[in-house]
Amino acid sequence: MTTHALPVPDLMLSEMTDGWFRSAAFLWMKANHDTLAQALGKKRISWERVCDWFAQLGLTDRSGKTPTQRNARETWYTVRKVVAREKAAQEATRLETLRLEAERESEKAAIQAEIRQRREAKALEKAALRDKMEQVGRDVARRVQAQTETQTIAGVTDHEQPASSDVASQENVPQEQVRVRIGEVARVVRMRTQAPRYGRDRDIPLPPPYVGPRPAGMPEDLPLEALMPLDAPGLDDKGMYDFKQLPGMPRRSFYDNERQWLVDCMAMIKAIPPAERPPALKAMGPWLATRLGPSYRG
Known part of the structure; x- marks a missing residue:
């Protein structure tokens, strides 16, 4: 058998954990501390009889001799101090473990909160x-409805006024010569509406409403909200x-069809004399023409 394969004696391990040069009597007392402490309690101990038992059990002091009464008493005193210290250390370790667990639980609760x-x-x-988006949608719907009603009324008025003037100018004409216009229906302009928005576009707020007169060249069915x-x-x-x-131009986000947006923008730019166009529109005109291509005849 090689030396590195020799087994480690249990007594050696016990001595290594308790410290070297502990006597056999010390190790035995420590191993049976709880039993001895419970049995002896505060009773008076006969160390003479204890030494006799040590001799019968073969328990010796560090010099290999049977312990004396004084040595046995001091050994028992030392054992109690060592055990008390170890139990205190174990309790401290347990409390520290509980504290760390409580901290982890507290941190976990804070993170969850x-x-x-x-x-x-x-x-x-x-x-x-x-x-907010719903409110904006309601506001836009109200503005569109108001614009539609206003333009409808204006269209009806424009068509009715000539007839009224004709009748007024013919008040003195004999009844059989008066020509009454019938069957004329007012032209109603159906205003376009905001194109549906999907995905992330739904979370982007619409810009503030346009305030001002209708710009020249603006398609009549295009609402101001565009x-x-x-x-x-x-x-x-x-x-x-x-x-x-x-500013003041149709926004791309209102349209579902890009070409229609390009056409409307081009119409509004052409309505402005070239000399009066601001730099942004002067730059936008050629860009629109390129995007529309040669097929555009606006």
């Missing part, structure tokens, strides 16, 4: 944005002209 608060805040933000407000920046993040959101 923070996550819950973030989710609630996000839900509230989405709800507020949804309410125009960008006059105070819109009209520039992108790089400081370049943002043709899709120029």
Whole structure:
């Protein structure tokens, strides 16, 4: 048998954990501490009889001799101190473990509370944005309805006035010569509406409403809500002209069809004399022509 394969004696392990040079009597007392302490309690111990038992059991002191009464008493005193110290260390370790577990649980609860608060805040933000979008939609619908009613009334008035003037001019004409216009139906313009928005576009708020008169060249069926407000920046993040959101021009987000947007923008630009066009529209005109292609005959 090689030396490195020799087994480690249990007594050696016990001595290594308790410290070297512990006597056999010490190790025996320590191993049976709880039993001895419970049995002896506060009773007076006969160390003479204890030494006799040590001799019968072969328990010796560090010099290999049977312990004396004094040595046995001091050994028992030392054993009690060592055991008390070890139990105190074990209790401290247990309490530290409990403290660490409590800290982990507290941190876990704090993280969960923070996550819950973030989710609630996000839900509230989405709800507020949804309410705002719905309110904007209602406002837009009311404006469209008001514009439609106004234009309908204006169309009816334009068609009725000539007939009224004709009748007024013919008041003195004999009844059989008066020609009554019948069957004329007022022309109603059906205004376009905001194109449906999908995905992330639904969360982007619509721009503020356009305030001002209808610009020249604006298609009659295009509502004012399709125009960008006059105070819109009209520039992108790089400081370049943002043709899709120029002040007073149709915004691209209103349209479902890009070509229709290009045509409407071109019509409004052409309605402005070239000398009066601002730099943004002068730059936008050629860009629109390129996008529309040679097939455009506007």
